[in-house]
Amino acid sequence: MSFQQGLSGLNGAAKSLDVIGNNVANASTVGFKQSQTQFADMYANSMNRSGNSPVGIGVTVANVAQQFTQGNISSSNNPLDIAINGDGFFQMSASASDLSPMYGRNGQFQLDKNGYIINPSMNGAFLMGWAAGASGGDPVQLQIDTSSIPATPTTSVSTKVNLDSRLAVPTVTPFNAADPNSYNNSTGVTLYDSLGNPYSMQTYYVKAAPTGTPPTTTWTVYAKIDNTTLNDGATPPAPVALGTMTYDSTGTLTQINGAAVTPTSVMTLTAAQLNDPSIVKGGGNFAAPINFSYAGSTQTGSAFVNLAQNQNGMPPGTLSSFSIDKDGTIVGSYSNQQTKNLGTVVLVNFANPNGLQPLGNNLYAATGAAGSPLVGKPSTGTFGSLQARAVEDSNVDLTAELVNMIVAQRVYQANSQTIKVQDTVLQTLVSLR
Structure with missing residues (x-):
């Protein structure tokens, strides 16, 4: 008389309940992957595989497999x-x-x-x-x-403007940043030196009377950094232009500083101008000149507007x-x-x-x-x-696990019942007289 099948069933059901209990316990564990008990049947075989019994000897836990499905x-x-x-x-x-x-x-x-x-x-x-x-x-x-991040000194400024062709030539000469009647428009940009010290730079646009047939119009660009206007260093100082822009009758930029426009045409502030003692501050300096590009700028019969502007310097950052x-x-x-x-x-x-x-x-x-x-x-x-x-939440389905728990419990009860029946049969045999 064998109790093997019932005992193996009890062990298998108990193992299944352990796995289910672990799943339920980790239902709120972030990233947890539920497990599944996988069973296999057992048969008694001799070494040469002869004498197989058609009746199995129970069940074994073949594997406890993790279910790596996606959690919510x-x-x-x-x-x-x-x-x-x-x-x-x-x-x-x-x-x-x-x-x-x-x-x-x-x-x-x-x-x-x-x-x-x-x-x-x-x-x-x-x-x-x-x-x-x-x-x-x-x-x-x-x-x-x-x-x-360390500071990066400004070495290039790109500005794209539309200059109003309807504006008259300024009534006051020479250019004076303090007198709005000496220029037509202005824009501003912040520059940074080697230590990231900021400098407020204003550029001023002064229109000249159109010349030639068809007419061309030249605009002179002046600059002021903080409180210092670019000048010739004389006494008294006279303003020095950053450069000039010339437009043809279609409003297209054709010349920078009197030379035909190319993709590399720029106006330049030299390192010597930038490192003027009246300009630099806080121990910083400009190791290289700053190139000003006006590529894409136009002159039309509409209001002055600064279309785009950027520069490549920056202060230190945390x-x-x-x-x-x-x-x-x-x-x-x-x-x-x-x-x-x-x-x-x-x-x-x-x-x-x-x-x-x-x-x-x-x-x-x-x-x-x-x-x-x-x-x-x-x-x-x-x-x-x-x-x-x-x-990622646990992928445990509590409803399914509770149902599995009930099934495993019933399996355990059923296997215990087979052991009880075996015990009754054995008791009957022992009681024979």
Whole structure:
């Protein structure tokens, strides 16, 4: 008389209840992947496979398989929270000195005191990725560089204006920045020296009477930096023009400083002019001249307007915030309105994720059964995309798990009943006289 089938059924049902209980317990664990108990039947066989019994000897737990299906994505207020939408795992390392790779999908990250991105719910594991400027190679521990961006001195200014052809020649000469009757219009731009000191520069446009047939019109451009008008350095000083622009009868810019316009035509402020002691301040200087481009400027019978203007200098900037794009790029935003790549979060995928070995704390280790780890940039190939300020919820379906629990409970009761029947049969045999 055998109790094997009933006992194996009890053990299998108990194992199934353990797995279901673990799933239910982790229903609110971010990034958790539910498990499923997989069973197989057992038959008694001899070594040469003869003498098979048509009656099995019970059930065995063949595998406890993780179900790596996508969990729901919920938004959060933490800018470092990251959810994976699609395939892939974050690569983590246990500590600053232990770089042995581990993998997980819990994206609840924070910064430690040294600027490293860690996951407290993964026992403080370090997030791995590519350092700023790298686009491949072995992942390293990601560290946010909080150093400031140095100042960049201005070396070029691009201005695009429309000059009003209907305006009369100024009634006052020579040009005087303090007298609006000595010029027609003006624009302003901020320049920066080697230390990021700002300088307010005004450019003034003075129209000359049209000449020739068909007529051409020349506009002289003067400049004033802070309170100093560009001048010849004489006593008393006389204003010096930055340059001239000549337009033909169609309103097209044809000459800069009396020479035919080319793609490289500019007006230039020399380094000597810029480094005039009455201009520079705060210990900064201009190591190079500043070129002024007026490409695309026009002269028409409509009001003066500054169509576009930009310059390439900037003051120093401190890191004010950072964000993570869907392709894993960590973008730092600085107080000078500049952005900078601070690193890239990478994803790792496996041919058989079910071959990963669970380590606890929502972490897994690679095994031979999982296949070689494939490292790549999010949103490329088979890798999923990242969503910042969000986390991936557990993929446990509580309703289904509670139903499975009821079924496993009934299976346990049924197997216990077979043991009871076997006991009754055995008792009957023992009682024979």
